[in-house]
Amino acid sequence: MSIPLRTIALVSFYSSLKMNTKNSNPKAFISYSWDDDSHKEWVAKLATDLRNDGVETILDQWHTVPGDQLPAFMEREIRENDYVIIICTSNYKLKSDQRKGGVGYEGDIMTAEVHTQGNHRKFIPVLAQGTWEQSAPSWLKGKYYVDLSNPDRRNTNYSDLRATIFGTRTGAPPVGSAPKRSMHKPLAASQDEPVKIVGVIVDEVTEPRMDGTPGSALYKVPFRLNRTPSSIWSEIFILTWNRPPKFTTMHRPRIARISGAKIILDGTTIDEVKKYHRETLILCVDEANKEEAKILEHRRKEEEQRREKSEAHRRSVEDEASNLNFD
Structure with a gap:
């Protein structure tokens, strides 16, 4: 029986390899300010990590060329992507709050979408430098953010960002006591039965x-x-x-x-x-x-193939060993 591409990709995902399933990769646009070359490299590194981990990440450094209409690019990517990752620095805060440049334009689009559609979770703030008070635009105050400013905690917090994008964050453990009232009683089922x-x-x-x-x-x-x-x-x-x-x-x-x-x-x-x-x-x-x-x-x-290979190897060794004579 041939294994479909989507199934093979899922197997690879659960074996900690890169996920390459068609049409299953979430898309994310990165909104940030061009503070300096070092910061641009930091953002590009984050975008590269996300793409390597299966997130179709859109970054202006890669997806725009001279002659493009930047306002149209920003508006399209903010509206069409599953997530917008907002890289917060003191310079980003200044431009967003004062509605300056591309950051200010993006801020207008994002706040309008939040107010009209209520999809707060689409916009994920990431702290890149300084403190949250110094770096968060006023419209993001009070939001749960991902702190990537400290290299010592970067891997752990990056994993939190990735899990958020894939919707795989750990949920609360099950409640110990059964509910008093439900529309149907839970049925006893073995782990071999399909989930219903x-x-x-x-x-x-x-x-x-x-x-x-x-x-x-x-x-x-x-x-x-x-x-x-x-x-x-x-x-x-x-x-x-x-x-x-x-x-x-x-x-x-x-x-x-x-x-x-x-x-x-x-x-x-x-x-x-x-x-x-x-x-x-x-x-x-x-x-x-x-x-x-x-x-x-x-x-x-x-597993069956591995076991058969192991058994075949063992039989081969036993056969060869039985023909060895050291007299």
Whole structure:
């Protein structure tokens, strides 16, 4: 049985190799200020690391040439990419707050998108120099940022940035006591059974803020699974939810996460689930089941081949050794 390219790529991903799956790589645009040559090199190094790790990273140093319309480039990349990584320095803060140059223009576009669409998580601040107070534009104050300013903590915090982009951050551990009331009782299932959605966990549905801010009418809706899925299944589900093979115009990528035996949609409504997300959830669960099965089968065959080679080698050694005579 031939292994599809997407399955082979997923196997490589879970073996800590580079992920090269078509149509599964998140896209990110880097917004920064040209402080000096050293800072430009720092930004290019970050962009290179992200591309090596499977993020299709857009950087003006690579993607623009003399004669390009820079305002059109900036506006297009901010609107079309999955994420915008904002490199914060004191100079970036100054230009953004005073709306100067390209940084100021980008700031206008980003703040407008946040206010009109409420997609705060699309914009990821990264501290490159100094303190957060010195480097954060006023519209980013209070946001959770990634600190890459300290070389000693760079690898750990970079991993946090990468996990955020891929939607693979570690969720909260499962709650010890079962909910008092749910639409369906969880079913006992072995690890060999396909993962299925059992129903909505009614007691854990949160309430909307309803404070008039964008997105304040949305809330968390958790779904009980028949068993706790593997980390491989969880990764595939998140990747598929963020870029499903088919979806409605009301699909909301980047709101799904796995926590124990639960899928949590953080930023939707029960009505949206009923009208739009139900079919996509079923599709993503089925896709994760199929891809996980392919990966496990691929691994099983590889292990079987390794074992057969080892046994053949052992038999060959035994045969040759039996013919050796030291008399």
